[in-house]
Amino acid sequence: MSKVFTASKIRFAPVPAFNSLGIRPPAGRSRTCGRRSDDRDRPVHFFLDMSNIMIGAKTVAASKGEGPLRCSDVRVHFENLRQFVQQDRVWGSGYAAAGLHRGEGVKAQAESSGIQFEVCELGCRSNTEQGVDEMIIAKMAYKIFRQVAPNPPTPGVIVLATGDGNGHLEGSGFLPALKAFHHLGFEIEVLSWRHSLNTALGEWATQHGQVIELDHWYEELTYIEYGRQAKTRNELYRKLAQQRPV
Numbered sequence: 495m496s497k498v499f500t501a502s503k504i505r506f507a508p509v510p511a512f513n514s515l516g517i518r519p520p521a522g523r524s525r526t527c528g529r530r531s532d533d534r535d536r537p538v539h540f541f542l543d544m545s546n547i548m549i550g551a552k553t554v555a556a557s558k559g560e561g562p563l564r565c566s567d568v569r570v571h572f573e574n575l576r577q578f579v580q581q582d583r584v585w586g587s588g589y590a591a592a593g594l595h596r597g598e599g600v601k602a603q604a605e606s607s608g609i610q611f612e613v614c615e616l617g618c619r620s621n622t623e624q625g626v627d628e629m630i631i632a633k634m635a636y637k638i639f640r641q642v643a644p645n646p647p648t649p650g651v652i653v654l655a656t657g658d659g660n661g662h663l664e665g666s667g668f669l670p671a672l673k674a675f676h677h678l679g680f681e682i683e684v685l686s687w688r689h690s691l692n693t694a695l696g697e698w699a700t701q702h703g704q705v706i707e708l709d710h711w712y713e714e715l716t717y718i719e720y721g722r723q724a725k726t727r728n729e730l731y732r733k734l735a736q737q738r739p740v
Contacts, residue, residue, distance in 0.1 A: 534582055534583050534584065535584060536583065536584065536648065536649070536650045536651050536681065537583075537584045537585065537586025537587075537647075537648075537650035537651070538579060538580055538583050538584065538585055538586050538650060538651045538653055539586045539587045539588075539637060539650055539651065539652055539653070540576075540579050540580075540587070540588040540589070540609065540653045540654075540655070541588075541589050541590070541630055541633065541634060541652070541653070541654045541655070541656075542575075542588070542589070542590035542591075542609065542630075542655045542656075543590075543591075543626070543627065543630060543654075543655060543656035543658055543668075544570070544590045544591060544592035544600075544611075544626075545592045545593060545626055546655075546656045546657055546658050546690065547570070547655050547656065547657075547685075547686075547687070547708075548568060548570070548592070549690070550657060550686070550687035550689065550690040550708075551568045551570075551687070551712070551716050552567075552568050553687070553689060553690070554687055554689075554708075554709060554712050555567075555568050555712075555716070555718070558712070560718060560721070560722065567718055567719050567721070568716055568717075568718060568719075569600075569716060569717050569718070569719055570715065570716060571714070571715055571716060571717055571724035572603045572604045572606070572607040572609060573606075573607050573727065574714050574715055574724055574725070574727060574730050575607070575609075575715050576588065576607040576608055576609065577727060577730060577731075578711065578714065578715060578730065578734070579653050579655075579685075581734060583651065584650075585608060586650050587610075588604075588607075588608050588609030588610060589609065589610045589611075589612075589630065589633045590604055590609050590610070590611045590612070590630075591611070591612040591613075591614055591626050591629045591630050592611075592612075592613065592614065592626060593613075593614040593626055594613050594614075597611075597613035598613075600613075601613055612629055614626045614629060627658065627667065627668070630668075631666075631667070631668065631671055634652075634668075634671045634675070635671065637675075638671070638674050638675065638678065641678045642678075649675075649678055649679035649680045649681075650680060650681070651680065651681040651682075651683060652672065652675045652680045652681070652682050652683070653683045653684075653685065654668060654672065654682075654683070654684050654685070655684075655685040655686070655708075656668055656684070656685075656686060656695075657686040657687060657690035657691040657692055657695070658692060658695070659692025659693070659694045659695030659696075660692070662694055662695070668695065669692075669694060669695050669698060672684075672695075672698070672699065672703075673698070673702075676702050676703070681703060682699060682702055682703030682704070683699075683703055683704050683705075683706060684696070684699040684703065684704070684705050684706070685706050685708055686705065686706075686707065686708060687707070687708050687709060688707045688708075688709050691705070691707075711733075713725050714729065714730045714733065
């Protein structure tokens with residue numbers, strides 16, 4: 495598999511869009527989440543586009559009447575997020591990145607839950623993130639390259655939390671990376687807020703893997719600083735158990 499660097503973006507060579515494992519995709523986007531992989535021994539590799547997920551969470555918070563909030567007021571509950579992603583499967587790895595002014599606390603919370611967290615630089619004039627997507631995609635690319643090396647590990651499950659599908663027409667961004675993983679035999683799961691899911695990303699993931707809308711899990715996966723607390727782990731477990739097929 496080839497890799498092209500251009501304008502600091504990683505581009506992936508096209509791969510065939512077919513389901514080599516014969517996994518039957520769901521009929522539509524799932525708003526709930528049961529045990530998504532039938533093989534519990536396949537490791538889960540989690541990638542979190544933190545900024546995209548947090549911007550979406552702010553919109554959902556406002557729609558639920560939690561008031562006009564700054565992005566920093568809505569927080570991810572990393573321990574619950576880890577359990578939500580992993581469930582009863584093997585944890586392979588976790589990686590997240592975001593541009594934050596004071597990210598030490600967020601980084602510590604994420605890494606205590608087994609999710610490596612990179613705090614990216616904010617532009618001194620624009621106050622915008624510098625290269626967050628590229629950092630996540632580079633981590634994904636490294637895992638892809640391991641699969642095409644001699645004696646590759648067993649393909650697992652890629653869980654990507656983002657709604658961002660930008661760049662796919664040019665062969666860059668998250669969607670080409672997911673296609674490469676799928677071609678190599680990985681199962682694919684995309685976690686996103688309903689309103690922020692890119693159409694191309696959502697349609698491809700629905701056809702070749704699974705889309706899990708986070709709206710149904712808002713109170714379990716987020717909390718408001720100095721306000722609403724996230725649901726407890728036991729409450730999360732009970733809700734997950736209700737979603738699992740009998």
